[in-house]
Every structure is written in structure tokens, then in C-alpha cells.
Amino acid sequence: MTSKQHTAEHGSQLEQVNGFTNPGIPEHKPRVTDSSPAAERMAERQIAGWFILSMIGTLWFIVSYFLFPIEDGSMGSIRLQNAMLGLGATLALFSIGVGIVLWAKTLITDVEVVESRHDIAGSEEDQAIALEIINQAKEESGIARRPLLRNTLIAAVAIAPLPALLVFRDLGPLPGDSLFKTLWGPGVRLVQDPGMVPHEDRYIRAEDVTIGSAFHVIPEKMYESEHPLNEKAKAAVLLMRIDPQELNTDPAKEDWGVDGIVAYSKICTHVGCPVALYEHQTHHLLCPCHQSTFDVTNHCAVIFGPAKRPLPQLPIAVDDEGYLVAQRDFVDPVGPTFWEINTRETSEQ
Amino acid sequence: MSTAPATTAVGKAAQFTESRVGASKMVKEFGRKIFPSHWSFMLGEVALYTFIILILTGTFLTFWFKPAMGELHYEGPYIPLKGVEMSEAYASTLAISFEIRGGLFIRQMHHWAALLFMAAVSIHALRIFFTGAFRRPREINWLIGIALIALGMGAGFTGYSLPDDLLSGNGLRIIDGLLKGIPLVGTYVSFFLFGGEFPGIDIVSRLYSLHIMIVPALLIAAIGVHLMFVVIHKHTQWPGAGHTEKNVVGEPVLPTFAAKGGGFFFMIFGLLALISGFFTINPVWNYGPYDPSPVSAGTQPDWYIGWMDGFLRIIPGWTEFYIFGWPISFNIFSALLIAALLFGAMAAWPFVEAWVTKDHREHHILDRPRNNPTRTAFGMAAVVWYAVMWAAASGDLMAVFFHMSLNDMIYIFRFLFFAGPIIAYIVTKRICLGLQRKDREIILHGYESGEIIRLPHGEYQERHKVHTDHEVWALSSFESPEYVPAEPDPDGKISKWERRRAAISKFFYEDRVAPVTKDELDAAHHDHGDHGVDAGSHSGGELPRGH
Numbered sequence: 001m002t003s004k005q006h007t008a009e010h011g012s013q014l015e016q017v018n019g020f021t022n023p024g025i026p027e028h029k030p031r032v033t034d035s036s037p038a039a040e041r042m043a044e045r046q047i048a049g050w051f052i053l054s055m056i057g058t059l060w061f062i063v064s065y066f067l068f069p070i071e072d073g074s075m076g077s078i079r080l081q082n083a084m085l086g087l088g089a090t091l092a093l094f095s096i097g098v099g100i101v102l103w104a105k106t107l108i109t110d111v112e113v114v115e116s117r118h119d120i121a122g123s124e125e126d127q128a129i130a131l132e133i134i135n136q137a138k139e140e141s142g143i144a145r146r147p148l149l150r151n152t153l154i155a156a157v158a159i160a161p162l163p164a165l166l167v168f169r170d171l172g173p174l175p176g177d178s179l180f181k182t183l184w185g186p187g188v189r190l191v192q193d194p195g196m197v198p199h200e201d202r203y204i205r206a207e208d209v210t211i212g213s214a215f216h217v218i219p220e221k222m223y224e225s226e227h228p229l230n231e232k233a234k235a236a237v238l239l240m241r242i243d244p245q246e247l248n249t250d251p252a253k254e255d256w257g258v259d260g261i262v263a264y265s266k267i268c269t270h271v272g273c274p275v276a277l278y279e280h281q282t283h284h285l286l287c288p289c290h291q292s293t294f295d296v297t298n299h300c301a302v303i304f305g306p307a308k309r310p311l312p313q314l315p316i317a318v319d320d321e322g323y324l325v326a327q328r329d330f331v332d333p334v335g336p337t338f339w340e341i342n343t344r345e346t347s348e349q
Numbered sequence: 350m351s352t353a354p355a356t357t358a359v360g361k362a363a364q365f366t367e368s369r370v371g372a373s374k375m376v377k378e379f380g381r382k383i384f385p386s387h388w389s390f391m392l393g394e395v396a397l398y399t400f401i402i403l404i405l406t407g408t409f410l411t412f413w414f415k416p417a418m419g420e421l422h423y424e425g426p427y428i429p430l431k432g433v434e435m436s437e438a439y440a441s442t443l444a445i446s447f448e449i450r451g452g453l454f455i456r457q458m459h460h461w462a463a464l465l466f467m468a469a470v471s472i473h474a475l476r477i478f479f480t481g482a483f484r485r486p487r488e489i490n491w492l493i494g495i496a497l498i499a500l501g502m503g504a505g506f507t508g509y510s511l512p513d514d515l516l517s518g519n520g521l522r523i524i525d526g527l528l529k530g531i532p533l534v535g536t537y538v539s540f541f542l543f544g545g546e547f548p549g550i551d552i553v554s555r556l557y558s559l560h561i562m563i564v565p566a567l568l569i570a571a572i573g574v575h576l577m578f579v580v581i582h583k584h585t586q587w588p589g590a591g592h593t594e595k596n597v598v599g600e601p602v603l604p605t606f607a608a609k610g611g612g613f614f615f616m617i618f619g620l621l622a623l624i625s626g627f628f629t630i631n632p633v634w635n636y637g638p639y640d641p642s643p644v645s646a647g648t649q650p651d652w653y654i655g656w657m658d659g660f661l662r663i664i665p666g667w668t669e670f671y672i673f674g675w676p677i678s679f680n681i682f683s684a685l686l687i688a689a690l691l692f693g694a695m696a697a698w699p700f701v702e703a704w705v706t707k708d709h710r711e712h713h714i715l716d717r718p719r720n721n722p723t724r725t726a727f728g729m730a731a732v733v734w735y736a737v738m739w740a741a742a743s744g745d746l747m748a749v750f751f752h753m754s755l756n757d758m759i760y761i762f763r764f765l766f767f768a769g770p771i772i773a774y775i776v777t778k779r780i781c782l783g784l785q786r787k788d789r790e791i792i793l794h795g796y797e798s799g800e801i802i803r804l805p806h807g808e809y810q811e812r813h814k815v816h817t818d819h820e821v822w823a824l825s826s827f828e829s830p831e832y833v834p835a836e837p838d839p840d841g842k843i844s845k846w847e848r849r850r851a852a853i854s855k856f857f858y859e860d861r862v863a864p865v866t867k868d869e870l871d872a873a874h875h876d877h878g879d880h881g882v883d884a885g886s887h888s889g890g891e892l893p894r895g896h
Contacts, residue, residue: 015593017826019867023818025591025598065450072426078447085454086626094619100612108605115383115597117583117713120486172540172551179536179546193642196433216642230546233522233641266642271526271661271681272547273519274644288646289523290662291745291755304756306661306680308669336526336681338536342674 025112033106043106050099057091064088180333180344182235183219184314184326190217190239190263198223203323204239209261214278215239217263219326234334236266236274237314239324240296242283248298256315258324263314264300265334268292270307272336285311309337376603384606385586385599389476391613395469398614399462400572402621406459407508407561413449415441416511416557418550427634435513435638438553442512442633457625463505464630465621467653470494470501474695478728480715482585483699484708490578493571495695500568502653507560509631509651513553516631518639520650521552523658530681548639585715588826590819594713647746652739657684659741663762691735698727705854706830719788720827720864722781723857729777730770737765778860785862788824792816792865793873815874825865832858 015022032039064084071077122130138144191201193216201220209215217237225231244260256262264285268275273289283296284303292305300311312334315327333341355364366372384390417437423430425440427447445452474494477483483491506524510517525547528539544551583597592598600606636645650658661684668679679686702724703709718725740747741762748758795813802812816824835843835851 017828018864020818020822020825020870022593022826023590023822026819070426070447070450073428078453081450082453082457083626085451086622089454089622090619090626092619093615093622097612097615097617097619100608100615102612104605104608104612108608110600110605112591112598113381113383113601114591115381115583117595117597120581120711168541172542172544175536175540195643196430196637196640198434218642227546227550229548229639229641233547236642268526270666271523271530273522273526273648274642276642276644277646286755288644288648288745289519290658291759292666293756302666305759306664306666306668308666308678308680336529337669337676337678338529339532339534339676340536341676342671 025114028111031106031110040107043102047099047103047107050095050102054092054095054099057088057093057095059088061085061088061092175338175340177344179234179335179338179340182329182334183222183225183231184235184237184329186326186328187319188326189220189319190215190237190316190324190326191220191222192216193218193236205322206258206261206318206324209239209241209324211241211243211260212280213241214280216266216276233272234267237263238266238275238278238285239263239316240278240283242296246283246297250299253299253313253315255317256313256327258316258318261316261324262296263316263324263326264294264296264311265314265330266311267335268307269302269309269311269335269337270305275311379580380603381601382580382606383583383597383599383601385584385597386606386609387587389480390584392469392473392476394610394613395617396466396473397572397576398617399466399469399621400568401614402462402618403459403466404565406455406462407565409455410445410459411561413441413445413452414438414511414557416554418513418548418553430634430637433638436553438511438513439633439638442514446634454622454625457628457630458621460509460630461624461628462621463508464652465617467498467501467505467651470498471653474498475728475732478695478698479718479725480585480587481712481721481724482715484712485699485703486582486711487578487585488699490575490582491699492696493575493578495692497568497571497575499692500564500571504560504564504568505651505653507556507564510556511553511560512631512633513639514633515636515639515643515645516633516648518548518641519644519648520654521548521639522641523661527661527681527684530676530678531685532675532677532682535682548641583713585713588714588717588823590822592714594711597713649742649746655742656735656738657688659738659744659762660684660687662744663738663741663759663766665763687738691731694731705833705850705857707833708830716827719781719784720829722778722785722860723830725781726774726778730774733773734766734770737762737769741766782860782862789862789865792821792824792870821865821870827864829861829864830858831861 033043064081064087068081068084069077070081121127143150189201190204192204194202203220204215204217215238217239218232219235222228222231222235239261241259241261247257247260247262249257266274266276268287268289270287270290270292273287275285275287275292275294277286277288278284278296279286285294285296285300287293287305287307290306292307293303294300294307294311295303299313302308302310309332312330312332314330316324317327319325355361363372415437419437420434421437421440423433423435423440423443425443425447427443430443442456445456447453477491477494506520510521525539525543528542529535531538539547542552542555543549544555584599586592586597586599589598600609637643649655661681664680664683666680668683669681670677670679716724718728741759744758744762745755747753748755751758795815798812798814800812801809803809833851833854835847837843838847
């Protein structure tokens with residue numbers, strides 16, 4: 001069945017549906033502006049008024065640009081300029097829009113017009129001509145008669161994009177063992193995360209970490225590394241001191257803390273957000289992105305949310321000068337779970 | 350052209366153009382094309398106009414934005430960040446906001462327009478779905494529309510990640526984690542995108558070329574084809590008197606539709622200017638430059654990414670498991686699966702519906718949503734499903750607002766993730782069937798006229814009046830899909846797939862309210878006296894039900 005027959009059938013159905021006959025387009029009802037010259041003049045004046053308002057808006061934008069300068073360091077001046085430019089632009093643009101739409105609604109004729117639909121498919125004649133052209137092209141090019149040419153061409157075109165893919169190889173290095181290594185290692189001192197303005201490393205003494213306190217920590221000399229942010233994204237650590245009575249210590253990790261001071265990776269094992277919220281009462285760590293919750297008293301096991309793996313613990317000790325240092329790098333890989341996570345032991349150091 | 354030589358300047362210009370462009374053919378072709386007028390047809394227009402505004406404002410921003418991650422110490426006018434180490438991208442965003450006059454205004458307009466664009470695109474898609482406008486011959490355009498939504502999400506994400514502020518950097522961190530969680534290739538994909546380890550120094554310039562070149566080029570191409578199809582198919586129209594499958598009733602492009610459309614463009618533009626002048630969006634100076642360690646509570650992506658983020662919040666951790674030591678992290682990468690599921694279901698729907706109903710005809714008259722209760726119910730189930738995930742992205746803020754436990758909040762969302770769509774399906778279907786019955790009653794019993802009459806035996810009644818033919822037509826001229834039982838193929842066998850189709854068809858269309866027929870209406874009028882005085886409607890007579 002061709003599409004023509006379909007539509008013809010269907011069309012006639014809609015002239016009469018469920019026994020009702022399509023009553024046709026309702027009679028056009030004239031608007032006030034169609035019949036009253038006074039209303040028409042009024043509409044005209046209103047529309048022109050909107051256009052004039054738009055011009056005022058444009059002028060206001062230009063005036064504000066100079067009248068409300070940005071003063072250095074003053075948020076108020078920026079806010080004021082932004083608002084005044086916005087006001088000008090709003091009047092300039094919105095008023096044009098209202099004017100035109102009002103014009104269309106009051107003065108331009110609103111008599112509905114009917115357009116017929118036509119078949120989307122070409123006529124049978126057109127289709128036959130198209131087919132003939134394609135057959136002729138096939139014949140003239142010999143693409144069907146010369147399979148050797150056709151097949152070698154297809155093969156050549158098929159593999160030609162490979163170099164285009166290949167040159168993207170250097171988009172990045174291969175992961176290698178970079179996801180298993182951080183800047184932490186034996187004797188690397190813990191220093192306070194300086195936040196936005198890096199300053200000299202501030203080491204942390206065990207006695208500075210009082211019960212209930214939490215330190216945001218990075219490895220020493222991190223800002224001297226080649227890519228500090230890359231290192232920070234793996235090495236950021238939270239340091240907390242908890243009454244040793246409350247800690248539920250795994251015998252294998254018994255000496256990983258110092259008198260209740262424990263250090264855990266701050267990078268969530270779900271998708272890598274910083275697990276930045278520490279609840280002092282419950283000793284829970286909460287990730288603000290997806291609400292994974294970790295229990296510090298229980299080696300940061302997941303107690304709620306989408307993360308699966310516990311936050312890796314950084315084994316720490318106190319060095320000769322009394323500062324907190326790492327015993328070694330993390331044993332378990334930090335951050336989101338990745339495919340190769342179990343393929344190797346983290347670096348033995 | 351063999352017309353007489355023009356004398357006026359305008360005439361000469363017109364002749365110059367005509368003899369080189371052939372503009373008269375275009376005017377003849379498009380000038381009196383008909384567009385039906387209805388508010389729901391403006392949603393796509395909003396999307397188109399906001400896209401134009403995005404191109405205009407975005408181009409402005411490129412003149413100052415520096416897509417580079419080299420570190421510098423901020424020496425600009427914004428005092429709280431003086432001396433802070435930050436990337437050039439972040440510093441130039443601050444400069445656009447605080448040093449370029451009107452820069453903040455244009456930046457905010459760009460961001461607000463993006464939010465509005467995605468809203469318009471999404472609601473436009475819902476309009477298409479709920480009215481059945483995706484049916485033949487418009488299936489391909491529906492698929493292009495879905496691609497446009499996905500591209501819009503891509504454009505938005507690559508855009509708001511550019512300033513390299515704390516908020517967007519955390520968004521990228523989540524993308525990094527998401528990619529790393531993909532089995533087999535995850536770490537490679539992440540390393541190739543970020544040029545090595547996260548965050549690296551390449552991602553902003555890479556996102557920049559995606560954001561200002563590749564994604565917009567694809568968007569423009571897809572929008573072009575999308576509109577070309579509107580010309581080829583002509584616009585759909587609502588059922589109404591005079592509207593048929595063979596015509597389109599409305600306003601001609603010149604002058605009416607062009608005027609309304611053009612005016613509407615300026616109104617949208619003005620509205621965005623108003624919002625951008627008075628309401629802050631994405632104040633990156635409050636967040637600070639990206640740093641992998643801090644994060645603020647209540648972080649959220651732009652709204653159209655929210656549903657995927659919400660899904661990441663409600664999926665429990667036990668969905669990560671290991672097979673011979675290899676991790677399958679559904680708690681991570683299934684955010685991508687959920688997007689594939691939603692977009693895939695949307696893409697498949699027109700073909701599934703045609704298969705189930707065996708209706709492969711062209712449709713140019715829209716369905717009122719109530720007249721296809723099953724489709725509408727499925728659509729609402731999807732909307733609710735999306736909305737649950739979307740709301741879950743604000744679960745932490747809601748918990749604070751309602752003084753609830755964060756965990757309870759997430760348990761509620763986990764429950765609603767499964768129950769919400771089912772409830773929405775049932776409720777929507779019942780509402781649609783109820784509305785259809787109401788339509789039947791309106792046609793069969795007329796409307797309440799407000800005139801009270803007293804019958805000879807003293808009873809008071811309100812006179813009901815019949816509707817005009819036009820009103821009756823608008824309410825009754827629809828086809829109601831019916832259960833199509835399994836039919837044998839030419840060999841006389843009923844295939845397994847045909848049986849499945851019949852089962853789905855039964856599920857879809859077993860509950861059905863038939864449209865009023867002329868015979869029913871005549872009978873109703875006959876029963877109640879020819880002049881539409883309906884004595885029965887208040888004494889609770891059962892409505893004739895179709896089945």
C-alpha cells in the first residue's frame with residue numbers, strides 16, 4: 001500500500017469521525033480593532049508607545065554604561081552597573097517584542113488560512129525517475145560490474161580513518177601505576193593544608209592534635225612538585241584524634257595511628273569528591289557530594305551511601321623531632337574504584 | 350527575470366538580489382506557509398530563540414575568556430582573592446565579571462539562557478510526546494530532538510566547567526570518577542580526557558574547543574535538520590473544527606507568524622536581560638579557584654545534570670562488586686546507564702507504539718493527552734522517575750529544610766525511585782480515563798446553562814444546553830486505540846512475537862473509554878427531548894460506557 005492510499009483513507013476518516021461530520025472552520029469573529037477605527041488608532045498609538053519605550057531603554061543602557069562605572073574593589077558598583085544595564089536592555093528588547101506581538105494581535109489580520117498537505121513521498125513517476133538515475137549512475141560508473149574496484153575502494157576508505165584515530169593517542173599518557181602512588185612515603189611529614197594561599201609548610205606535632213580536632217593535611221613539599229593539584233587530588237588527608245577507647249582497631253593496623261590520632265584519605269572512594277565534613281560527636285565522615293558516610297572509629301568503613309570501599313588509612317608515626325610523619329604510602333589505592341584496582345600491590349616502600 | 354527595469358533604489362536592490370539569488374522562489378515557497386497558533390507550539394520557539402541568544406552572548410565571552418590552566422597570582426580588583434593562586438581560566442572569568450563593563454551582565458545572560466534553553470528543550474519534548482507528535486512521519490525528527498537534548502546537556506556541562514572554579518572543578522572530579530568506574534576502559538578514558546592524572550592542565554582547553562566549536566556545530570546542524578523537517582512535514586495541529594489530516598489551519602509566515610515569532614524572540618531576549626540584570630547566577634568569585642581538597646556542603650550541578658547526580662546519591666554502595674578481583678562499580682558508572690536507559694526508551698517509543706497498535710498511518714492531528722491514557726501514563730511515569738532523581742540531587746538541602754535525617758531522605762528517594770513511576774502511571778491513567786468520561790458527559794448531556802426551570806409537578810431542574818457542532822467536533826473527533834488481538838501471519842500461524850505484541854496491546858488498551866458517536870448523541874438527545882433539556886444528568890443515570 002503506498003503512502004498515498006494511506007493518507008487518502010485516513011483523511012476521509014477525519015472528515016467524518018465516529019459518525020460526526022467535520023463542521024469546517026468556524027466563522028471569523030472580527031476584533032474590536034477590525035470594526036472600530038477609534039480602537040484601531042488606539043492600538044496604533046499603544047504599539048508606537050512600546051517602540052518609543054524601547055528606544056528609551058536603549059538610551060538608558062548607553063547612559064548607564066558611562067554613568068555607573070565599575071569602581072575598583074567595589075562589589076556594590078558592579079551590582080549597580082549590572083542592574084542598570086539589565087534594566088536598559090530589558091526595556092530595549094522586551095518592548096520591541098511586546099510592540100510587535102501587539103501589532104500582530106490587533107492590526108494584522110487574524111483570519112485563519114488553510115494550506116493543504118501533500119504526500120511526503122515523491123510521486124510514483126518521480127520515484128521511477130530517481131531509480132533510473134541511480135541505475136544509470138551504477139551503469140556508467142561500473143561500480144556493480146567491477147567488484148575489484150568497488151571492494152578495494154571500500155576497504156581503503158574503511159581503514160583510512162585509522163591514522164586519524166591514531167594521532168589522538170597522545171591525548172594522554174597511559175595510567176601505568178600512577179593511580180597506586182601518592183607523594184606519601186616513609187618519613188614524609190604531614191603539613192597543614194594552607195588553603196588558597198600556599199605558604200611555608202607547617203608541620204604538625206602529635207600534641208597539637210587534641211581530641212575532637214580535625215586537620216586538613218597534605219604531604220610536605222607538595223607545592224614544589226611538578227603538578228601540585230594532581231598530587232593533592234590523591235594525597236589529601238584528614239587527620240583526627242579520637243579517644244583510643246572508642247577506636248575499633250584492626251590488629252593488623254594497630255600501629256597505624258599515634259595514641260588515637262588517625263589519618264585517612266580525604267578522597268571519596270565513590271567518585272572522588274573530598275570527604276570534607278567531620279561529625280565530632282559520631283566520628284562520622286560525610287561526603288557532601290553524594291552523602292557517602294564513613295565511620296572513623298571503624299577504619300572508615302562505609303556505613304551509608306553509594307561508596308563501597310572504606311577510605312584508605314595512611315599509617316603514621318612520630319619522627320625524631322616530634323612531628324607526625326607517614327610510615328609509608330597508602331596501602332590501598334585512594335579515590336574512586338577503577339578497573340585495575342586489584343592488579344598490583346601499592347608500592348612497597 | 351524579464352520584468353521592466355526598476356527605478357527606485359529599493360526596486361533596484363530587489364532586482365539585484367533576485368537575479369543573483371532567486372529570492373522570489375523562496376518567498377513564494379515559504380512566505381505563505383501556514384503555522385497553527387497555539388501556546389504549546391511556542392515551546393520549541395523558546396528553545397530556538399534562547400539558542401540564538403546563547404550564540405550571541407557566548408561569542409562575546411570568547412573575546413576575553415582564556416581557556417588555559419597556567420597558574421598565576423590574582424592581582425585583579427576583587428579583594429578577597431588578592432594574591433590567590435589560580436588558573437588563567439578562573440582569573441579571566443573574574444576579569445569578565447569585574448573588569449569588563451557589561452561583562453557580568455553578558456556572562457549571566459549566557460548562563461541563564463543555557464538554563465532556559467534546556468528547560469525549553471525538555472518541555473518541548475514533553476509536548477511532542479504527550480500529543481503523539483512523534484508518530485509517522487515525524488519519528489526521525491523525534492530522534493533528532495533527543496540528540497538535541499543530549500547535545501544540550503553536553504554543551505551545558507562543558508560550558509559551566511570552563512571557569513575552573515571550586516564548584517565546577519568538583520563537577521569534573523565527579524566526571525573523572527564516573528569515567529574511571531567504567532569497566533575495562535575507564536582509567537584510559539579518564540587519562541585521555543584529562544591528559545593524564547586529574548585534574549591535569551589540559552582539561553579546560555579541551556572542554557573549550559568542545560564547548561565553542563564541536564558541540565555548537567553539531568547543535569546548529571541538528572537544529573537545521575530539525576527545522577527542515579518541520580517544513581517538509583508541515584506543522585501538526587490540534588483537533589478542531591475544520592482541521593483535518595490533509596490540511597493545516599493557521600497563520601501565514603508573512604506577516605502574522607513572522608511578526609509573532611519575531612516579537613516573541615525579543616520578549617525572550619528582554620526577559621533574559623531582566624533576569625540577568627537582577628539575579629545572580631553562578632557567582633564563581635564566591636567559590637574560589639579549584640582545589641581538590643575543599644568542598645562546600647550543598648554542592649549541586651546545573652539543573653539539567655541534576656538527575657544524574659541525584660541517581661549517584663541514591664544508589665547504594667553494595668552495587669559495587671568484584672568478579673575475580675575485577676570491580677563492577679554500578680554505584681559509579683550506572684549514572685551513564687540510567688541516561689542511556691532514559692534516552693533509549695524515548696528513542697524507541699514511537700516504534701514500539703506503532704508495533705503495538707499496528708498503526709503505521711500518518712498522523713498530523715495531535716492527540717489530546719487524555720485521549721491516549723496509556724501513553725500519557727507512561728510519559729508521566731518517566732517524568733516522575735526523572736523528577737525523583739532530580740530531587741534527590743537536592744536531598745541534603747531538603748533534609749536541612751525539613752529538619753529530617755539525611756539518611757531517611759535518601760531512603761525515601763530510593764523508595765520513590767521504584768514506587769514513584771508506578772504510582773504516577775496508575776494515577777495518570779485513572780485521571781485520563783476520568784477526563785474522557787467527563788468529555789463524554791459534556792457532549793451527551795450538554796453544559797449547565799444556569800437557567801433553573803420548574804416542572805409541572807414542582808421539581809426544579811437546571812436546563813442543560815447542547816454544544817455547537819464545532820465544540821462537539823473538538824471533543825469527539827479522535828480515534829481511541831483499541832486492543833488488537835494476535836493475528837495469524839499469511840501461513841496461518843501466530844508467532845511468538847505477535848503473541849507478545851497482543852499481550853502488550855491488551856495491557857495498553859484494555860481499559861478504554863470510547864469516543865461518543867453520532868448515534869449515541871442522537872439517542873441522548875432523543876431521550877431527553879430534542880432541545881437539550883437534560884432531565885437525567887442530576888438523577889445520576891449511568892453514562893453510556895464504551896467497550
